[in-house]
Amino acid sequence: MNRRYWPDVEFLGVIRYSSSKFDVVKAKEIISSFYDQFDDLVIVSGLTNLGIPAIAYAEAKKREWKTSGIACQKAKDFAVFPCDHIIMIGENWGDESEFFLSRIDMLLKVGGGTQSEAEYARALELEIECYEYKL
Numbered sequence: 036m037n038r039r040y041w042p043d044v045e046f047l048g049v050i051r052y053s054s055s056k057f058d059v060v061k062a063k064e065i066i067s068s069f070y071d072q073f074d075d076l077v078i079v080s081g082l083t084n085l086g087i088p089a090i091a092y093a094e095a096k097k098r099e100w101k102t103s104g105i106a107c108q109k110a111k112d113f114a115v116f117p118c119d120h121i122i123m124i125g126e127n128w129g130d131e132s133e134f135f136l137s138r139i140d141m142l143l144k145v146g147g148g149t150q151s152e153a154e155y156a157r158a159l160e161l162e163i164e165c166y167e168y169k170l
Contacts, residue, residue: 044075046103047073047076047077047078048158048163049143050081050145051087051088051148057146078095079138085113087146092118102116106123107127107129107131109126132154132157135154136154136163141163142154142155146168146170
């Protein structure tokens with residue numbers, strides 16, 4: 036992967052629909068346990084401070100890891116996480132997906148959602164190391 040920032044650290048993409056209902060306690064346990072396998076990561080998600088991205092970013096900050104938000108312009112209509120690095124791509128949900136996938140080394144999908152299902156399938160095609168947990 037061509038590093039433009041934060042070299043020598045793996046980039047983990049975390050995906051799932053941001054605002055649907057889910058078991059928050061279980062999601063926190065999944066993310067925390069998954070992160071425990073690593074000393075340092077950059078967490079890349081969809082910028083919103085909602086749902087799974089919010090949990091993923093908050094847990095990263097507890098560990099003093101860097102965060103990156105890659106999203107379309109519509110994300111600005113929602114609460115956003117104060118990421119260390121932000122890239123806005125396109126106008127509509129999904130416009131950022133290919134760029135997002137080109138910037139990660141691994142992908143963690145917690146739960147589902149239309150866009151996350153499509154991104155996960157594409158990540159597998161691109162031979163990105165993928166992990167999936169059901170909620």
